[in-house]
Amino acid sequence: MLQSLARLYPPPRLLTRPGGLLPYESDGLTVFRARPRAVVLPESREEVIETVRLCHRAQIPFVARGSGTSLSGGALPHTDGIVIALNRLNRIIEVDPVDRIAVVEPGVINLDVSSAVASHGLYYAPDPSSQPVCTIGGNVAFNSGGAHCFKYGMTLNHVLGLEAVLPDGTVVTLGGRSLELTGPDLVGAYVGSEGLFGIALEITLRLLPQPECSRTVLAAYQSLEAAGDAVSHIVASGLLP
Known part of the structure; x- marks a missing residue:
């Protein structure tokens, strides 16, 4: 599989060494980590499609990744899988x-x-x-x-x-x-x-x-109940804050 990826990606866009894989071991939920087999950095839709097809033929799991800001572990890789980092498809x-x-x-x-x-x-x-x-x-x-x-x-x-x-x-x-x-x-x-x-x-x-204008209003309440009631009244009036 890595040989097939090497034919598709030049070395700077195919990461296999531990140092290069480290940033991709987790997303924003850093308590969970896993090191993928490789990370690829496609620059075109054709490269993404061919990578997915290679993974399918070889029965290798893959995970797509953006900026990795998720706090739910959604970009957590598979230890035997490939991470497809999509940041360079930014047009x-x-x-x-x-x-x-x-x-x-x-x-x-x-x-x-x-x-x-x-x-x-x-x-x-x-x-x-x-x-x-x-x-x-x-x-x-x-x-x-x-x-x-x-x-x-x-x-x-x-x-x-x-x-x-x-x-x-x-x-x-x-x-x-x-x-x-x-x-x-x-x-x-x-x-x-x-x-x-x-x-x-x-x-x-x-x-x-774009809104014609916007205003910021700060209101103070004596209790959480009063603040909640105010929100309910605002929504009931037909205004959506």
């Missing part, structure tokens, strides 16, 4: 300000999407606390939320479609570029599956208009 392929969509690769940083579309008066709403470093591919795998998910929803509510390579190497297209789709919600089944259904290669995101 924003398309921005369509009319249809309010962006098509991105899985290694694009969450906050970079909003930065790229800000000149069009748009932004990408899901904002996990690791927004400056986490990747869209990781957000899709975990259906990430954030401080504004109560108002705007989770990642699932902002993914219109995606192209993915399944664990056997088959490439599929799910969803599309519109909210008006018919048939089973395959995108909904994929988002949040934590890599079980393969690796996303391209992701079509829904963008929102």
Whole structure:
């Protein structure tokens, strides 16, 4: 298997020595660690697809990894497996300000999407606390939320479609570029599956208009019960903070 990977990747992008593997032994949940057999650093969708097909033929487990910010052990490798690190697939392929969509690769940083579309008066709403470093591919795998998910929803509510390579190497297209789709919600089944259904290669995101203004309000309460009641009254009034 390593010989096959060596034919696909030059030495700087195929890591097999302990020092190179060390950063990939865990994600943000560092209490659990495992050293993979190898780590590959693809720079194209074709390399990802071929790597998955090699793993399938050799019956070698693989784990896709973004920035490794998960606190649930989702990027924990298998000791006999391969880590496919997707950080170098970081292109924003398309921005369509009319249809309010962006098509991105899985290694694009969450906050970079909003930065790229800000000149069009748009932004990408899901904002996990690791927004400056986490990747869209990781957000899709975990259906990430954030401080504004109560108002705007989770990642699932902002993914219109995606192209993915399944664990056997088959490439599929799910969803599309519109909210008006018919048939089973395959995108909904994929988002949040934590890599079980393969690796996303391209992701079509829904963008929102930037708020006209924002205000921060600080309120103090005498008790937790009073604070909870205030939140309940705000939501009941029709406002979503």
